[in-house]
Amino acid sequence: MVDFRYHLVSLIAVFMALGVGIILGAGPLQNSIGSVLTNQVDSLRESRNEAWAQAEEAERESQAYREGLESLTTDMITGSLDGQAIVIVALPGASDDAIAAHSENLMLSGAEIQGVVEITDNFFSPATASYRNALSGQLGSYVETSDNPMETLVAGLELILMADDESAGAATLLELYQSSDNPLIEVRESLVSPSDAILVVGPTEVEVPVEGEEDPDAETILANKVEFMTAIETPAVLVSTGDSGTLLDAVRADDNGVSTVDSPEDSTSFINVPFALTQELSGATIAWGITDSAELVLGERAELENFAAADPSESEEGVTEGEATEGDSVDGDAPVDGETVEGEAVDGGEAGTEGEGTLAGVLGSEDQQTDGDSAGEDQPADGE
Known part of the structure; x- marks a missing residue:
C-alpha cells in the first residue's frame, strides 16, 4: 500500500x-x-x-x-647570380613543379643550371643502412673517409657534382651511386660540372600520416636527412616547407650552419633563394621565409664581385689597376732615366712596351727583353 x-x-x-x-x-x-x-x-x-x-x-x-x-x-x-654555376639536388618529397619553378627562377637571376639530381629514399632509409655502410667503406680512393658513413657518402656526392668532366673518379662514383640494386641518386638532367653552389629542394608539402599507419622509421629518416644537410661542405641552400616537425624545422633547430629558405611555393622564396645563394657564396648563413623560425621574411643579396676568382693578368701584384702608366714601373716605383727595374733597363719611364706594364718583375723572368733593353745589366736605350 x-x-x-x-x-x-x-x-x-x-x-x-x-x-x-x-x-x-x-x-x-x-x-x-x-x-x-x-x-x-x-x-x-x-x-x-x-x-x-x-x-x-x-x-x-x-x-x-x-x-x-x-x-x-x-x-x-636579375644579375644576382651572374656567372654562377648551380646544381639542383632534389630530396624525396620535392615536387616537380617546385623544382621546375626554382630552376627557371635561378636562370632569371643569371645562374647557369648545371643539372638536376634526385636523391632516392635509399640514401636515408634504415633498410639500406648496411648497403650504405659497405659503400662508404669503398670510397677511400676517391674522397676523405669519415667514421660517419653519411659524411663519406655526401663527400662522394659532392665529388660527382663538383668535379670536371674529365674526372675519372667522379665518373666511377656516379656509376656506383646509380647502382641498379640500390640506387642512391637519379640524374634527371645531365650534369655539367663543376658547380659553384647547390640548391637542395626538400619536401614541398607536409606529410600527415594516417592514424594507425605512422612510419616507425620516420625519426631515423629525418635524422639521416639532417646529417645529410650538415655534411655538405659546398655552399648550399635548403628550400623546403618549414612547418613544425619537418626537415627544415629540424635543420634550423639544430643550428648547424645550413642556410634555409622556407615555403618553397610562396612568392617570397623566389626572391629569397637567389639571394640566399649569394649569401652562402659569400660565406654567410641565413634563415629566411614566412614561418616563425625564420630570421627575415625577405633577405638581401650579397654582391659577389669580391668573391670571384681574380684574373691573374689583372692582379695588383702584376700591374697597378690593370695597366702601368707611362713612367711607372711594375712594382709601382717610378724609375729615372738609365735606372733598371727587376733587371730591365728603362728609358724615360718605358718598361717593355711603352705605356704598358709587364709581369717580368713579378714572375721573376730574367729572359724577357724589349727593343733596346737587356736583362740583368744596365744598358742605355737606342740613341743614348
Whole structure:
C-alpha cells in the first residue's frame, strides 16, 4: 500500500511540473525565451558574416601581396647570380613543379643550371643502412673517409657534382651511386660540372600520416636527412616547407650552419633563394621565409664581385689597376732615366712596351727583353 501511494504521488508531481512548465512557456516566459534565442541567432549570423568578410579581405590582400612580389621578382633578382654555376639536388618529397619553378627562377637571376639530381629514399632509409655502410667503406680512393658513413657518402656526392668532366673518379662514383640494386641518386638532367653552389629542394608539402599507419622509421629518416644537410661542405641552400616537425624545422633547430629558405611555393622564396645563394657564396648563413623560425621574411643579396676568382693578368701584384702608366714601373716605383727595374733597363719611364706594364718583375723572368733593353745589366736605350 505504501508503494502504491508513493508511485501515485510521484506521478501527480510529474504531471503538475509538466503543467506548470506548459503554462509558463505559453505565457509569461514565451516572449523572453524567444527574444533571447532570436538575439543569439542574429548575433551568430552577424559574427559569421563578419568572419567571411574578413577572410575575403585577407585573401584579397594576400593575392595582391603575391602579385606585387611576383611582378618585382624579376627586377630584384636579375644579375644576382651572374656567372654562377648551380646544381639542383632534389630530396624525396620535392615536387616537380617546385623544382621546375626554382630552376627557371635561378636562370632569371643569371645562374647557369648545371643539372638536376634526385636523391632516392635509399640514401636515408634504415633498410639500406648496411648497403650504405659497405659503400662508404669503398670510397677511400676517391674522397676523405669519415667514421660517419653519411659524411663519406655526401663527400662522394659532392665529388660527382663538383668535379670536371674529365674526372675519372667522379665518373666511377656516379656509376656506383646509380647502382641498379640500390640506387642512391637519379640524374634527371645531365650534369655539367663543376658547380659553384647547390640548391637542395626538400619536401614541398607536409606529410600527415594516417592514424594507425605512422612510419616507425620516420625519426631515423629525418635524422639521416639532417646529417645529410650538415655534411655538405659546398655552399648550399635548403628550400623546403618549414612547418613544425619537418626537415627544415629540424635543420634550423639544430643550428648547424645550413642556410634555409622556407615555403618553397610562396612568392617570397623566389626572391629569397637567389639571394640566399649569394649569401652562402659569400660565406654567410641565413634563415629566411614566412614561418616563425625564420630570421627575415625577405633577405638581401650579397654582391659577389669580391668573391670571384681574380684574373691573374689583372692582379695588383702584376700591374697597378690593370695597366702601368707611362713612367711607372711594375712594382709601382717610378724609375729615372738609365735606372733598371727587376733587371730591365728603362728609358724615360718605358718598361717593355711603352705605356704598358709587364709581369717580368713579378714572375721573376730574367729572359724577357724589349727593343733596346737587356736583362740583368744596365744598358742605355737606342740613341743614348
